[in-house]
Amino acid sequence: MSLDQNLWKKALIESYQAIEKLTGVFLVTQGKGRKPNIMTIGWMQGGIIWGRPIISVLVRPSRFSFIHIEENPSFTICVPNEKMKREIDLCGSFSGKTIDKFKSTDFTPIYSENFSVPTIKECPIHFECNIVQKTKVVEANFIPEIIHEYYSSGDFHSVYYGEIIKVKI
Ligand SMILES: Cc1cc2nc3c(=O)[nH]c(=O)nc-3n(C[C@H](O)[C@H](O)[C@H](O)COP(=O)(O)O)c2cc1C
Secondary structure, three states: OOOOHHHHHHHHHHHHHHHHHHOOEEEEEOOOOOOOEEEEEOOEEEEEEOOEEEEEEEEOOOOHHHHHHHHOOEEEEEEOOHHHHHHHHHHHHOOOOOOOHHHHHOOOEEOOOOOOOOEEOOOOEEEEEEEEEEEEOOHHHOOHHHHHHHOOOOOOOEEEEEEEEEEEO
């Protein structure tokens, strides 16, 4: 594992703190031949699975981000700062199907060499991840309370496990 363990663990802790304090972090995806899209997510987990540092995210099929991530199995997570509450709300309530969220937020997409999804220049912490596994949560495997609370209209999440290949703080 070539990643600096202390760095990605520190970055993960910062992400959880942003989720707690600011409600979410940014998931950036970019489908084939498309412009990049930003969506606010509150459900993000990190740790070692399969001997690799992994971040998992849950995306409902109704999201524009779902099309992007299905077309191109990579994503970035960008951690906001406290001045980005408006952008967190915007990216969590408008779909990229109707607006260009890089334009609406005035965020700048930055591409690393050999990575097809940008990070957000203005965010203090970035992860770049390549998906190594995806799965779909299954209705029959839930307890009824969760179905009732989260899936009354279906739209069952897909879960994407991305290996962290780069972290910037
Ligand atoms: C705080 C917050 C957390 C959210 N977390 C998730 C999430 O983990 N997964 C998800 O599919 N949608 C989540 N959403 C909803 C999406 O951000 C929202 O539907 C967004 O408009 C989808 O954008 P898109 O259609 O451009 O992908 C969240 C929204 C907010 C405000």
